[in-house]
Amino acid sequence: MISWNRVSSAARRSVRGRALSTAAAAALLAGGMTLLGPAGSAQAAASDCEGGKNGFIDISDNAYDTAARQVTLWSEGINISVQYGNIRGVQRGWALIAGDVQPGNQVWLDWTRDGGRTWIQCGPFTSRGGENKTSAAQRTSSDANWKFRACGSTRSGIHCTDPWW
Template sequence: MLHRIRRRGLVLALATGLLTAQVMVAGASPAAATPQECERGANGFVDIPDTLRGTQAPVGPVSIFGRTATLYYGRIGGVTRGWAHLGGDTLWGDSVWMDWTRDGGRTWIQCGPFEVSSGGQTKTSAAQRTSSDANWRFRACLRWGRHEPAAIKCTDWW
């Protein structure tokens, strides 16, 4: 019986470690930008409605417990821009942000997080212009609530 309990504990510890490793973002550390550094025209970002959807970028959305982060792009004010969108079964404290890189993902700026203030609400990041430069890329990320350790997932770079 004690052997079974130890094995369950080991399996639980390994599963927790694998889950944590899966939801952590590997690679370089971001330079975090506050929401204010990504709003109202700061650093080339523009504000958009929290319900806005466009064309889904050719990277799959990511989901955690019924919440989904999707990377969209579309014409805003005559300029093609990309943004992150959070939808699904959201609850207070869930958040979304968009990582933006100009060097192919070695370093990036984290624009956000932008937090949901009530259940069922959708949320977007600010939008940034797209570019034909292969190093100019985006990804959408979500965080499930305010839980620690954080459950975070990001789309692939686009």
């Protein structure tokens, strides 16, 4: 089961165990990109979100519907988006990385049930052959505290959409 407890600030600074150099982090932040997101981010492995675990369902990597939020990396020809649509009779949200995706590019879905005080990271899901890639999908809710954001890792760094819902 995924813990919703706050994690240490040191853990929030870690992106799947890869530390960014101070110079690279400063350059990314100067460019207006947020690396860490809101306080309380938690990580989960892709396996914590697959096969129906924690309310997530597996979907096709070709799944796309309505883009709620997106980040377009024009120089890379890549789009990272929060998608939503009706899957198996239920409206769900998921993350999608599409376009000129390269092998090793990753996508994940951040999800909160408490308005962003704590987040869970579902993924990352890695593109092996340069194909589009989705995260697992989670049902949406009309509760204002229930939000999603899509994040991806490309050659230029980590990029996240604004929260949606």
